[in-house]
Amino acid sequence: MSRLSAEFTDRTIEAHFSHHLLPQTKIQLRTTLLFCAAVYLVFAITDILALGLTPVALALFGCRIAVAVVALASCVTNHLHPHSVGRVYLTASITEIVGMLAFAPIVLARPDELPWHSMSMGLMVLVVYLYIPNRLVYALAIGVISTLVFIVMALLVGELSGKEQLTMVMLLSLANCFGYIAARRYSLIRREEFRVQSVLKNLSERDPLTGCHNRRYLQQELLNMELSRARRFRLSLAVVACDIDYFKSVNDTYGHAAGDRVLVEFAALLRGMIRENVDSLIRFGGEEFLLVLPETDLAGAMHLAERMRAALSAAVTEIAPGKTVGVTASFGVTSVNFASVVARFPQEAVIELADQLLYAAKHDGRNTVKALEFYGRPGLHVAARAAG
16 A cells, blocks of 8 residues: 555555445545535634624625535535546545635634634644545645645734744644544555455455355355346346366376366466456356356357367366376356346256256266257246257
8 A cells, every 4th residue: 555645556456445435435525514514604603703794704704605505516416426436536625625715714804813713724624634535645735735825824914923823833734744644544444444355255255276256156146146237238148067077087096286276277268268357257166167158148158168168178287297187178058138038037047057058068978068048937948958
């Protein structure tokens, strides 16, 4: 993580983190902005007490109204764009800047109350760092620049003694330092929690040997998600079951370490032939793997399975220096086209058909591909399979 910004140096990971916290961030931002806007308006009472019902007091009230309007507009904007992280940070920064700018005429109109203004400035700086959710670098820039501008104004219009001026500068500097340190620590803690949660989630969803998704992830999340998406948009979805032929003999002949090496190489071969971030590879159990291929019809899935079968037949795995072993695999392929299939069916039915086709390939001599369309009704695909 970056030491200055307290963000992940990998922008992809940082983007995942920001989107993960986006709902919580939006709620926090809305609550904080509305509360700060209300406080800003309530403190108009002090303008009236200090200046009376004068045009200047009314002008200051207009500045306070402007802050409230910007805060409200920021909340509405974020509500209308629920998935935009950048817009959240932009609206937070704009509201902070407008709030700081609106504070300047208050200071100029009431120069005799500079110690109180200094206290208010320190509180506003802490709010920028700690309470309004924003990127730390943006909060740092807004806090430091606003503080410098306020100090210059105080030195120009105020009548503080040298000691009072030094005290004011030191207190505002401490407010920025403590605010930055606390905000940085908070940002690092949240990202460390996210990193740990991601590691634990990955461990629960991945096979430790091959790095593929595991059966639990397939059954609890992946397959239902892909079937729902395909059904919603009336797309095809293919499932390919594949199993290494005579894998037990590899373990018996060369040992389990060699068998593990074969599994890893087989998984790497399959992973290298599917679409990254589109298709999914699952270790279904033992030497059996499953591929979930969105937007893929039966012909496309058959073609991919045949390419995989041929590539594995031509490959060898080095299990020890100077010692290699070659294996083959059998494939069962099915696909469901939701443009024509409207009936509801259990998600396990698709896997079951692919698995049955896999074992049909095993029965017919292994190192082959068997394929059949899934029609959504068990009676139809069973009859078609029997006819084939």
